[in-house]
Amino acid sequence: MKRKRNNGLGNLRVYAAAGIFALALFMPVLLCGCKDTSDEDALLLSFDEETHVQMSCTEKEETMQDVGQSEETQQVYVYVCGAVNCPGVYQAQAGVRLFELIEMAGGFMPEADRSHLNLARTVADGEQIVVLTREEIAQGMTAVSENSAARTGADNGLVNINTASVSELTGVSGIGESRAQAIIDYREKNGAFKSVEEIKKVDGIKDGLFAKIKDYITV
Incomplete structure (x- = not known):
């Protein structure tokens, strides 16, 4: 009877030692798994905020450049009339050539006289371009710009x-x-x-x- 009690006590000691050994073995793993990640989260948040600020600044700069370019682009308004298919007031970029405005006005009519026009010249803002017919040229009329x-x-x-x-x-x-x-x-x-x-x-x-x-x- 006494021998059985001693054997039970010995087994209990063995189990206790094994439990302590297992706890010591897995303790570092548990500690690593529970590591505080607040510093990493803060670092990631800071990086995201900084990236957002940089992107916002870049977008603003690009927008300002686009606005500046659009402001620098000057427009002119020219009245094209006479022997063209679609007479009227036309808007174009500064430096536009006369032949481009004639094209915008639908081109010459069949009776138009092109010889009196310098189609390569630039046209100023507010001009009136009168395209004359061959008959009008024969009568001594001259082409005018504006009135x-x-x-x-x-x-x-x-x-x-x-x-x-x-x-x-x-x-x-x-x-x-x-x-x-x-x-x-x-x-x-x-x-x-x-x-x-x-x-x-x-x-x-x-x-x-x-x-x-x-x-x-x-x-």
């Missing part, structure tokens, strides 16, 4: 060197066809004259000729 008063200075008897045609410029004493064409070529290349004195930059127009014509021209 006659604005283009030729008819209100005050002066010729507007920024808008006048070759025939209108040759109406000024001292300006022949070659000088008139030189004036038109200059303004198409360099833009509108800012003053009447600037006409002296045109080839063939010196101080002597300018003194003769200055009282008959305007800008």
Whole structure:
């Protein structure tokens, strides 16, 4: 009887030792599994917030660039009429060529006379382009841009060197066809004259000729 009790006590000790050994073996695993991840979560949150801020700034910069580009793009409005299929006021980007506006207006009508137009020239804001027919050209009419008063200075008897045609410029004493064409070529290349004195930059127009014509021209 005493021997059986001793055997039971020995088995109990063996079981207790095995339990302690198992607990010691698995304790590090339990501790690692319960590790506090608050620092990692905070780090990830901080990274996400920083990335969001950087992306927002980039998007704002791109938006501002787009706005700036759209503001820099200037528009012009031109009235195209006469012998075109769809006369009207057309909007285009600054620097538009006359042939592009003619295309926007539906192209020339069959009776249109193209020879009196410089289709390669740039068109200014507010111009009126009148496309004449061959019959009108034969009758001595001249193409105009804008109304006659604005283009030729008819209100005050002066010729507007920024808008006048070759025939209108040759109406000024001292300006022949070659000088008139030189004036038109200059303004198409360099833009509108800012003053009447600037006409002296045109080839063939010196101080002597300018003194003769200055009282008959305007800008």
